[in-house]
Amino acid sequence: MSCKDRERLPENAEFVKLDKTTLALTIEADSLEVPWDLQYDTHRNAIVFTEIAGSIKRLDLKTQQIDTLIQLTDVYHKRTLGLLGMALYQPKNEQAYLFISYTSLRQGSIYSNLVRYEYAEDGQPINPKVLLQIPGSTGHNGSRIIISQDSKIIWATGDAASDTFAQDSTAMNGKILRLNIDGSIPYDNPIPKSYIYAWGFRNMQGLTQASSGKIYASEHGDAIEDEVNWIQPLRNYGWPQIEGMHDTDQELILARKSPRTEPIRSWTPVIAPAGLAYYGHTEIPEWNNTLLLTTLKSQSLRILKLSTDGTQIIDEQILFADYLGRLRSVLVVPNGDVYFSTSNRDWNPQPGFPRDKDDVIYRLRPTEKVAKSPIFPTKPDTKLAKTGKELYKAYCESCHKEKGEGVPSSFPPLSKSAMVNGPEKPLLKALLNGLSAQQINGIKYEGAMPSFGFLKNEEIASIATYIRTQFGNQASAVQATTVQSNR
Numbered sequence: 024m025s026c027k028d029r030e031r032l033p034e035n036a037e038f039v040k041l042d043k044t045t046l047a048l049t050i051e052a053d054s055l056e057v058p059w060d061l062q063y064d065t066h067r068n069a070i071v072f073t074e075i076a077g078s079i080k081r082l083d084l085k086t087q088q089i090d091t092l093i094q095l096t097d098v099y100h101k102r103t104l105g106l107l108g109m110a111l112y113q114p115k116n117e118q119a120y121l122f123i124s125y126t127s128l129r130q131g132s133i134y135s136n137l138v139r140y141e142y143a144e145d146g147q148p149i150n151p152k153v154l155l156q157i158p159g160s161t162g163h164n165g166s167r168i169i170i171s172q173d174s175k176i177i178w179a180t181g182d183a184a185s186d187t188f189a190q191d192s193t194a195m196n197g198k199i200l201r202l203n204i205d206g207s208i209p210y211d212n213p214i215p216k217s218y219i220y221a222w223g224f225r226n227m228q229g230l231t232q233a234s235s236g237k238i239y240a241s242e243h244g245d246a247i248e249d250e251v252n253w254i255q256p257l258r259n260y261g262w263p264q265i266e267g268m269h270d271t272d273q274e275l276i277l278a279r280k281s282p283r284t285e286p287i288r289s290w291t292p293v294i295a296p297a298g299l300a301y302y303g304h305t306e307i308p309e310w311n312n313t314l315l316l317t318t319l320k321s322q323s324l325r326i327l328k329l330s331t332d333g334t335q336i337i338d339e340q341i342l343f344a345d346y347l348g349r350l351r352s353v354l355v356v357p358n359g360d361v362y363f364s365t366s367n368r369d370w371n372p373q374p375g376f377p378r379d380k381d382d383v384i385y386r387l388r389p390t391e392k393v394a395k396s397p398i399f400p401t402k403p404d405t406k407l408a409k410t411g412k413e414l415y416k417a418y419c420e421s422c423h424k425e426k427g428e429g430v431p432s433s434f435p436p437l438s439k440s441a442m443v444n445g446p447e448k449p450l451l452k453a454l455l456n457g458l459s460a461q462q463i464n465g466i467k468y469e470g471a472m473p474s475f476g477f478l479k480n481e482e483i484a485s486i487a488t489y490i491r492t493q494f495g496n497q498a499s500a501v502q503a504t505t506v507q508s509n510r
């Protein structure tokens with residue numbers, strides 16, 4: 024019996040049953056405010072984590088005590104903006120560093136900052152130094168950081184909601200950047216004297232390196248095609264000209280003209296992928312050589328099995344769907360335990376959340392205990408959405424919400440909306456082509472409504488009919504032929 028089996032589990036422990044292994048799910052910390060990034064401190068058996076409003080804290084894994092290390096005062100936190108990604112670098116016999124990425128506001132302009140702290144012997148971050156400051160925006164600020172096996176900073180930046188940055192080789196947005204530990208440009212970067220390592224990204228939310236050295240990033244698509252990409256030097260991942268897989272005529276023509284790299288996995292309807300961590304242990308043998316992915320919209324932990332050579336995702340399993348709420352960050356520690364955090368106190372909580380204990384850091388660890396009513400992993404649902412209600416849930420609900428109530432200042436309500444209840448033409452044009460910068464009942468909404476022109480006429484008609492007859496709305500049904508004549 025190993026020491027882990029003798030460990031007493033708390034009363035509220037839950038269990039996950041894999042093929043052979045049983046895992047205990049326990050709460051290691053609670054009452055947090057959107058813990059955005061989890062990092063392991065190898066000298067202290069502790070987790071250092073960021074909270075979105077600007078604090079950096081450390082959780083002692085033995086005593087569960089939490090200490091605040093820093094409360095940043097220049098973080099601009101609003102909606103998805105704030106103190107986001109972090110990387111802790113503790114090389115043997117050398118200075119340790121803590122890297123953070125956060126948004127700030129100066130004279131009306133938003134920036135994304137990459138800042139390095141010395142991580143002192145006593146575990147206190149000191150002497151901050153700004154390594155890089157790039158444009159930010161009210162959304163799409165990316166921001167995960169890792170330190171690669173060859174001791175380089177890898178920073179995944181967002182496209183700052185720009186139409187041009189991701190394809191502009193002089194802009195640092197929508198890129199994977201590669202820097203030396205002191206912030207300088209490595210001499211062996213693929214473009215001489217440039218931080219840019221790879222390009223063509225929208226809004227990356229997860230980043231990890233496998234033991235093979237391969238780097239993977241998760242990314243939010245627009246209305247379709249959320250992605251996991253295998254990051255290779257100088258590759259162009261296509262955004263915004265190409266979304267996800269090269270599967271439309273236009274995309275195929277573009278990719279033939281100048282080479283673009285496809286994701287190794289894409290999801291439509293979108294799942295809002297977030298944290299990503301490579302699992303390379305035999306501690307949980309079923310998960311060896313997988314990518315663990317937390318998701319926000321689909322509120323789950325996904326186990327993505329890699330091919331032996333790491334170039335493909337060959338299987339996908341889903342845990343905790345809609346059970347713990349939005350999941351933001353995931354961390355694998357050296358003994359093979361998995362930690363992950365919820366994001367139920369962020370700007371977009373799902374029905375039933377946040378709960379009293381949110382936000383929470385959970386641990387998954389193998390146990391010999393007999394599992395009472397365990398949770399089983401499931402396979403992705405391959406059944407296509409058919410009814411208006413299913414289509415609404417798949418494509419609209421994450422923004423406009425279950426009862427069409429919307430989210431104040433972010434997404435307008437569809438209930439009692441003049442456009443939804445009015446003539447068909449403007450409504451169908453908005454669905455087919457997207458919508459932005461409207462005044463709706465005197466309110467300007469942040470962000471834009473993506474276009475849904477990729478849906479079939481019948482699907483658009485079903486969704487339009489659904490929103491015109493639900494949420495207290497009482498307008499006429501829409502026919503597929505009417506959708507076609509508005510394309």
Ligand code: HEC
Nearest residue numbers: 418419422435440441442458459460461463468470471472
């Ligand atoms: C990523 C978030 C997002 C998704 C997904 C989304 N919308 Fe929207 N929608 C918005 C935003 C933002 C606006 C406001 C746009 C503006 O400012 O002009 C909007 C506006 C609208 C409007 C106009 C409302 C009014 O009163 O004028 C309608 C109708 C609408 N959306 C329907 C839908 C439908 C149907 C779907 C699913 C097929 C959908 N939306 C999916 C974000 C979204």
